[in-house]
Amino acid sequence: MDAILLQILNGLDKGAAYALIALGLTLIFGTLGVVNFAHGALFMLGAFCAVTVGKLVNYQVVTLDPTRTTPWGTPVEIRTPIVQEWFGDFGAFMVEYSVPLSILFAIPIMLLIGVIMERGLIQFFYKRPHADQILVTFGLAIVIQEIIKAQFGANPIPQAAPDLVAGSADIGVLLGFDPGTVVYPYWRIIYLLFSALLIGCVFAFLQFTTYGMVVRAGMADRETVGLLGINIQQRFTVVFGLAAVVAGLAGVMYTPILPPDYHMGMDFLVLSFVVVVVGGMGSLPGAVAAGLLLGVLQSFASMNEVKNILPGIDQIIIYLVAVVILLVRPRGLMGRKGVMES
Amino acid sequence: MSQNLGKIRSPLDMEPLAIEVHDVESASRSRSARNDLILICVFSAVVLASPWLLAPFGAAYPDLLQRFCIFGIFAIGFNIMFGLTGYLSFGHAAFLGIGSYAAVWSFKLLTMNVIPAVMFGVLCAGLFSALIGYVCLRRAGIYFSILTLAFAQMSYNLAYSVLTPITNGETGLQLTLNDSRVLDAASGIDPTSSLPVTNLFGMKMSGYPGFYLCAIVLIISFYISIRIFRSPFGMMLRGIKTNQNRMSYTGINTRPYLLAAFVVSGMYAGLAGSLMAVTDPLAGAERMQWTASGEVVLMTILGGAGTLLGPVLGAGVIKYFENIFSSFNAQTLHSAFSFLPDGLAEFMVTITHPFVGEGWHLTLGVLFMLIVIFLPGGLMEGAQRIGNMFSGSGGKSEAESPAEQTKPAE
Numbered sequence: 121m122d123a124i125l126l127q128i129l130n131g132l133d134k135g136a137a138y139a140l141i142a143l144g145l146t147l148i149f150g151t152l153g154v155v156n157f158a159h160g161a162l163f164m165l166g167a168f169c170a171v172t173v174g175k176l177v178n179y180q181v182v183t184l185d186p187t188r189t190t191p192w193g194t195p196v197e198i199r200t201p202i203v204q205e206w207f208g209d210f211g212a213f214m215v216e217y218s219v220p221l222s223i224l225f226a227i228p229i230m231l232l233i234g235v236i237m238e239r240g241l242i243q244f245f246y247k248r249p250h251a252d253q254i255l256v257t258f259g260l261a262i263v264i265q266e267i268i269k270a271q272f273g274a275n276p277i278p279q280a281a282p283d284l285v286a287g288s289a290d291i292g293v294l295l296g297f298d299p300g301t302v303v304y305p306y307w308r309i310i311y312l313l314f315s316a317l318l319i320g321c322v323f324a325f326l327q328f329t330t331y332g333m334v335v336r337a338g339m340a341d342r343e344t345v346g347l348l349g350i351n352i353q354q355r356f357t358v359v360f361g362l363a364a365v366v367a368g369l370a371g372v373m374y375t376p377i378l379p380p381d382y383h384m385g386m387d388f389l390v391l392s393f394v395v396v397v398v399g400g401m402g403s404l405p406g407a408v409a410a411g412l413l414l415g416v417l418q419s420f421a422s423m424n425e426v427k428n429i430l431p432g433i434d435q436i437i438i439y440l441v442a443v444v445i446l447l448v449r450p451r452g453l454m455g456r457k458g459v460m461e462s
Numbered sequence: 463m464s465q466n467l468g469k470i471r472s473p474l475d476m477e478p479l480a481i482e483v484h485d486v487e488s489a490s491r492s493r494s495a496r497n498d499l500i501l502i503c504v505f506s507a508v509v510l511a512s513p514w515l516l517a518p519f520g521a522a523y524p525d526l527l528q529r530f531c532i533f534g535i536f537a538i539g540f541n542i543m544f545g546l547t548g549y550l551s552f553g554h555a556a557f558l559g560i561g562s563y564a565a566v567w568s569f570k571l572l573t574m575n576v577i578p579a580v581m582f583g584v585l586c587a588g589l590f591s592a593l594i595g596y597v598c599l600r601r602a603g604i605y606f607s608i609l610t611l612a613f614a615q616m617s618y619n620l621a622y623s624v625l626t627p628i629t630n631g632e633t634g635l636q637l638t639l640n641d642s643r644v645l646d647a648a649s650g651i652d653p654t655s656s657l658p659v660t661n662l663f664g665m666k667m668s669g670y671p672g673f674y675l676c677a678i679v680l681i682i683s684f685y686i687s688i689r690i691f692r693s694p695f696g697m698m699l700r701g702i703k704t705n706q707n708r709m710s711y712t713g714i715n716t717r718p719y720l721l722a723a724f725v726v727s728g729m730y731a732g733l734a735g736s737l738m739a740v741t742d743p744l745a746g747a748e749r750m751q752w753t754a755s756g757e758v759v760l761m762t763i764l765g766g767a768g769t770l771l772g773p774v775l776g777a778g779v780i781k782y783f784e785n786i787f788s789s790f791n792a793q794t795l796h797s798a799f800s801f802l803p804d805g806l807a808e809f810m811v812t813i814t815h816p817f818v819g820e821g822w823h824l825t826l827g828v829l830f831m832l833i834v835i836f837l838p839g840g841l842m843e844g845a846q847r848i849g850n851m852f853s854g855s856g857g858k859s860e861a862e863s864p865a866e867q868t869k870p871a872e
Contacts (some may be wrong), residue, residue, distance in 0.1 A: 155604055244835065250604050251550045255763060256834040258756060262827030270816045270824065388614060389750060393608050401604075432624030439612040446601055446609055 122292055122301040127419045129291070133308045133377065135415020136315035137163075140370035141392035142399065142407035143322060144363030150402045151356045154242055155250050160389025161264040162364045163235060166371025167380035168268055169226040171277050174218045177203050177211075198320045217282050219376055226372045233366025238357045263384065269382040276379035281307040307376050314373050318366060320409055325362075326404075331366035335359055339402075394442040400455025410453055414438050418431055490668055498688050501770070506681045513670070519782070524673040525741075526785055532737045534598045535683045536771030537761040539730020542690060543723050545768035548703035551605045552755050553594070553614030557587040557728040559621065559750030561735025563628070566635045566745045573645035576667055576675065580736045587732020588725055595724035599717055602706070621747040627637045629781050634746035653850070660740050679737060680774075683730060688770060701721050703768075722729035726737070731758075760830050766840030775841055780826065787825060790818035 141163050148156050150264035179202045184195040207239070210290065215222060241260065243254045283307035294300030326332035338345045338352040345352045371380070395414055399406030418424060422434035433440075445452060469819055508515065509531070516522045540554050561583035568579040598609040621629040636800060637657050646658075660667040690696045698719050699710050709716050739745055748754070757780070765776025795814060799807040817825045837844050 241831075241835075248838075249548075251544075251548065251607075251835060252838065254550065254604070254607060255759065256831055258759075259827050259831035259834060262756075262823060263831065266821060266824035266827060267816075270821050384755070390611060394612060397605065397608055432620055435623050436616045436617035439616045442612050443597065443609065446605060447597065450601060450605065 122297045122421070125292075125295070125297075126302050126304075127423060128416050129302070129304050129308070131416030131419030132412060132416065133311050133415070135412040136362055137370050137374055137388065137411075138392055138415055139408045139411025140315055140318060140397045141388055142395040142411050143319065143404060144367045145392060145396050145417070146399070146402060146404055146407040147322075147359055147363045149336065149396070149403070150366050151359045152238075152242065152246065154245060155253050155257070156242070157254050157389065158237070158261040158264065159257075159363070159367055160385030160387075160392065161261040162230065162233070162367040162385070163371040163374075163384030163388055164268065164380065164382065165264065166226050166230060166368025167375050167384065168272060168371075169229055169368060170219050170222040170279055170372045170375045171272065171380060173222040173225050174277075174279050177201060177214050177218050177221075179203075181205060202244075216284075219279055219281060219372065223369060230368030231361040233368075235357055238360040242360065243353075243357075245252045264384050265385065272382065274382060276381040278379040281376035285310060303382040311373050311377065315370070318369060322362070322366060323404070331355065336461045375423070389400035391438060394438055396452075398442055398445045398452055400452025402456060402460045403452065403454040406452055406454030414441065417441065470631075470686060475526025486533045490685075494692070498692065499632065502681075502688060503686055504582065505684055505771070508676075509677045509681055510869040512677070513673070521782055521785065523779070524669045526781070527673045528676045528737075529781050530739050531673070531680040531786065532734045532741070532776070533758070533761060533777035533781055534680050534763030534774040536675075536731055536734035537760050537765065537777040538683050538687050539734070540758045541727075541762050541767060541773040542687060542699075542730065543727040544720055544762060545773070546691070546696060546699035547720055547723055549599075549602065549720065549724075550759070551598075551610040551724070552607045552726075552752060553610035553612075553617075553733050553751065554727070555754035556594070556614040556617040556750050556759055557591050557731035558735040558738070558754065559745070559747065561732030562739045562745035562749055563621075563635055563730070563735075565736035565739035566743055567628075567635070567645075569637060569660065569743050570635075570641040570737070571644060571648075574660050575641055576662050576740045578645075578661050579660070579740060580679075583739070584729050584732045587735065588729040591725045591728020591731075592721070595721050595728065599720050599724060611752055612757070614750060614755055618747055618750040621750060626760055629648040629745070629747060633832070635745050644829065667740055673765070676737055676738070679733065684770075684774065691770060695719065695722070760826065762840075764830065764840055769840070772840050772842040783825070784822060785816045788822040789819075791801050807853045 141159060144162070145156060145159050148154055148159070180199040181202055181308060183198050183200070185198050186195050188196040190196055201211065201215050203214050207214070237260070240257065242253075245256060288303045288305045290299055290302070290308065291304050293299050295302070324332075326336055334345065334352070335355050338350075338355060340365055342352055374380075391414075392411075395411045396407055398414060399408070399410030417437055418434065421437040499598060512527055512530070513522045513524075516527070521527070522829075527693075536554075536558060540551070543554075544550055564584040564586035565579040568582040572578050586626065594610070594613045598606055598613065622631060639657065643658075664669070665671055666741075690811060698709075698714070700715075702716050702719065706716055735745075735749070761776040761780050762773045763776070764779060765774065766772030795811045796807070799810045801807075802810060815821075833840060839846075
């Protein structure tokens with residue numbers, strides 16, 4: 121029982137990342153009808169927003185303290201981050217909480233990147249075949265990835281979670297299991313809550329605001345909305361930016377779990393596409409549900425007990441599920457009938 | 463509404479259209495056949511003479527020339543699927559990898575002769591592509607792309623983890639001294655103290671003999687692809703690309719044609735993979751990764767999907783520039799721009815530096831995006847446009863040779 125609970129928890133945080141990326145992919149597909157192979161790159165860009173902020177706040181000044189000496193007889197070097205020098209305690213706070221603070225930095229950046237991408241490139245591809253859309257966004261993903269590689273190098277850059285939440289929670293004790301059986305890092309709990317909040321925000325935006333209502337109307341029947349005198353194109357551009365922000369924030373918060381490197385986007389992209397397909401192309405709740413489900417499935421498949429029966433199942437389970445779903449129920453778990461079924 | 467009407471009426475429209483196409487076809491058949499003969503002759507001459515032709519470009523060494531040929535074969539095969547039917551497969555590298563593994567196993571177990579290895583590799587790739595194709599071709603469009611991608615990733619992950627006894631995991635499958643090599647042992651070739659070299663009936667396949675083997679295989683593959691393009695089968699595939707619904711309305715079951723095309727292109731990939739093993743008997747799982755599949759897509763698009771020469775051209779261009787650009791560094795850039803005034807030279811070096819050496823993929827990505835955006839028909843379309851510009855009117859030359867080349871942008 122406790123092992124099962126642990127696997128579910130372990131799967132959920134990865135699943136949450138899949139769900140967030142897949143949500144953005146579905147939003148873009150539902151509104152613009154574009155298959156965005158560069159969405160993984162947006163996730164990666166978000167992660168590198170956190171890296172950039174981490175680097176900025178950690179710029180250090182070195183002062184020599186002549187009163188103390190090291191065992192080698194040289195004066196002790198005291199390194200203090202510049203922000204701490206400037207802002208005192210608030211600066212120290214910024215250094216400590218650089219990852220959560222990156223969210224504030226990432227939102228405008230990702231929104232800007234998303235809007236530029238849509239206006240500068242994607243808008244010319246609405247009428248082109250899906251193959252062309254896949255190809256051009258694939259090329260864009262390579263370009264973004266290589267720029268990041270040139271800028272930050274090829275090695276993963278670990279980002280630390282704030283000390284306050286660096287430890288692990290012994291969740292099992294709360295639920296009456298033996299201590300030490302179900303241990304879960306605080307940061308992953310935060311990631312789960314954050315994802316839930318973000319997904320909730322997106323759905324609330326679409327469901328309860330007038331703007332979101334118009335967007336949903338545009339998804340259902342673009343022409344009619346246009347005939348009503350609404351500039352639906354502009355709103356779809358904003359939705360693209362929103363999808364970029366969602367992917368970016370997923371990336372920012374994921375950095376303490378997985379040190380970001382330049383090809384993390386590609387790794388997540390392939391899986392997120394599978395998630396979209398399993399959930400149903402164009403279905404937002406489907407994307408979220410399938411993301412969490414596949415994350416948990418993957419985590420179960422990597423249990424030793426399962427691997428002993430079916431060796432290698434952890435490597436292929438997600439793809440296997442996708443193949444089965446596509447053959448048995450091509451519209452996906454929650455897809456609407458008739459959307460992209462052939 | 464009007465669209466629906468058009469679709470319903472289309473089977474009726476089909477008949478006069480078909481006759482018209484047939485007329486044009488028969489009228490130009492003899493000329494088309496002669497053109498093909500010229501094309502294959504020129505192609506063979508260029509390929510066989512490439513050690514001399516490419517010498518001024520610094521590309522005339524067997525290792526690189528072999529890579530041109532092998533990726534040319536790979537791209538030709540991919541083009542039979544993508545160029546003719548429009549089905550974009552993102553998993554072709556899996557067949558390349560399977561071909562490589564099969565060929566290396568043949569070297570390990572049977573003989574160092576390349577003929578059984580290539581046959582074995584093509585056969586295995588064909589079998590796998592039939593299996594995978596049968597499943598994937600139940601869906602079209604993006605779903606097909608994602609399904610093939612899923613299968614390729616599955617093969618890659620399995621090759622890395624569970625199938626280690628067959629694939630030797632991360633190290634890669636390679637020859638060892640105590641391989642059995644049944645046929646070699648039976649025919650009395652002594653196991654030597656050093657690792658044996660792949661051979662074709664005693665001729666060692668390293669250096670230029672290896673290149674000429676690849677070149678001849680490339681020419682044969684190119685010939686087969688011409689035959690496929692010109693055959694009724696090829697016309698059928700193009701029909702599927704243009705309008706699959708219409709094909710179904712006329713009572714044709716398109717799936718067997720698609721599957722046949724998929725298997726053929728999978729076998730081409732297997733052929734390329736086994737040739738890779740011939741030139742260097744080592745097979746690793748990274749050949750199956752989806753970025754490798756992406757590479758062949760790039761080659762085909764860059765050259766021109768749906769054209770005969772395009773994929774080979776694309777493969778050559780990409781492999782050539784990969785070789786040139788990735789060897790550049792700041793030093794070579796400085797000497798290249800040394801004719802400019804100092805400040806300007808410095809500026810140019812700073813600008814171009816991220817695009818060469820390690821950053822070669824950046825150049826590739828940018829180039830690829832530009833091609834997809836501005837020149838969807840690839841280099842072949844570009845050549846055609848330039849040709850039309852010189853010949854005066856654009857429409858005239860197209861009317862002259864309606865059946866000769868596919869229109870790349872279709």
